[in-house]
Amino acid sequence: MWWLYAALGFVYLPHFTTAEEPKIVIIGAGASGIAAASKLYEHGFQDVIILEAENRIGGRVYTTWFDESWVDLGGQWVHGETGNAAFKLAAPLELLEASGEKNWVEFDIHNSKGVRLPLDLSQNLMALLTNVSGEANEALAGNNGSIADFFTAKFNIELQKYPTFNETLVKEVLKMFEGLTIATDSSDNWTDISATGYTAYQDYPGSNIVNWKDRGYGTILDVLMKKYPNPEEELPIMNNTLLNSEVVNVNYNATDKKVLIETSNGQKYTADHVIVTPSLGVLKEQYETLFTPQLPESKVKTIKGLSMGSAAKIYLSFEAPWWSSNRDLILLWDEMDRQEYENDPSKKWLLDLIGFFTVAHRPRMLCAWINGAGARYMEALPENQAFNEAFTLLNKFFGNSYNITRPTAYLRTNWSNNKHFRGAYSFRSVESQRSGVWANELAAPLLVDGEPIIMFAGEATNSQRWASVDGAIDTGFREADRLIELYNTKNPSQ
């Protein structure tokens, strides 16, 4: 009967007797875990708890109060509109603002000698980067290598067309383009990124940079839990989320099909189904101890083969803006300077800092973005050292053109250094391609007697939209749907 209700557009709520009510434990209260819980509660499941290792919900969606504004340490922009789960939820509530002609951001490129590139040249270069990235999908189809060969060859041809560019400048601009390109994958360099993976990623139509106005991406959690816009409709997710509850073992060995979950503070829980959402970085580090018995060989191969990247941010807040409000500050390294920093282990991380970006609706703030290896290094530095070095770099590049004041406050991320994340987001590397592993293998549930018992959600399990908040939400919904369908099939008469 459930299919009839579904066909008629009703939400079917199964009526379990207490004995039948399945116990569901979700590990992790990130976007995927909260999405799974919300859908399960909405469909009548009542025995659903979330065990979260951190002292807050949200995971890599982390909106925090900083110098009189909300800022995002993790997911910040909604990428694309039509088809994007986050956009679909938030746009009707008028929470979002797309970058468009009205608030278009330009690029202000300076080199490490403190020289500004003419503004029209900067815009041309950025347009070139956008155009070539746009062409890449078609050009890379069927390519088994990395994206580096295509981008290098294409940019080399295009940059020769600039009459004032000598060989060294072409090389420098190429490095700048590499930094800007790999930021979306959080890899260490573009030779790591698989061409096939690049083309498999699904871009959604609409603006690729949609912001949350004066709120942050954390608002999506309230929308998912139905706390926003009407708090009276809030689903009972927070009451059933246990913070500071780090799961250390998931035992699915019992003959009665019950799963035993143990946390580091000695608490034990049983469940009929477990949805595992920790990041790929966590799974890579803990897959040998987290599961009893060990995960099947194919799952282990996938965990090893998919790649986890690193990315970091440093927010700098100033008393007043000294930069042009609609211009991102982009770094172009002089080749000699690059070599000097390359050879100095304490400075090398700064080569991965690609720019100081304006932050929509935060006129006094800039956000430095750091890629890959530099992100890992920076997050392990003492905080003050990281801030001072970033500020020195800002002066080195932009001090001649602007009257830079000292920031009044700083804030940095801690993703790779935190054992509950171990990185920023997953990407498809050349190594993933070589191992022949894909997200759908990570997503496949472990079955006992044909039923999904250990299930996997989280951005890395999404075959088309990994590395995104909306992709994570979709995987939470996917696993909730798996259970909804299972219990609809089990209780067809209801």
Ligand SMILES: Cc1cc2nc3c(=O)[nH]c(=O)nc-3n(C[C@H](O)[C@H](O)[C@H](O)COP(=O)(O)OP(=O)(O)OC[C@H]3O[C@@H](n4cnc5c(N)ncnc54)[C@H](O)[C@@H]3O)c2cc1C
């Ligand atoms: C710097 C940065 C910038 C980003 N920018 C964007 C952006 O602009 N737009 C976008 O769409 N996406 C962006 N992303 C990616 C996006 O934030 C993630 O893809 C998404 O939030 C992942 O959600 P998830 O549920 O898969 O994982 P997570 O958010 O990692 O959730 C998993 C949860 O599991 C918990 N956990 C881990 N181990 C255990 C354990 N043993 N026991 C219990 N709990 C555990 C973690 O604490 C975490 O809360 C960004 C990410 C980063 C880091």
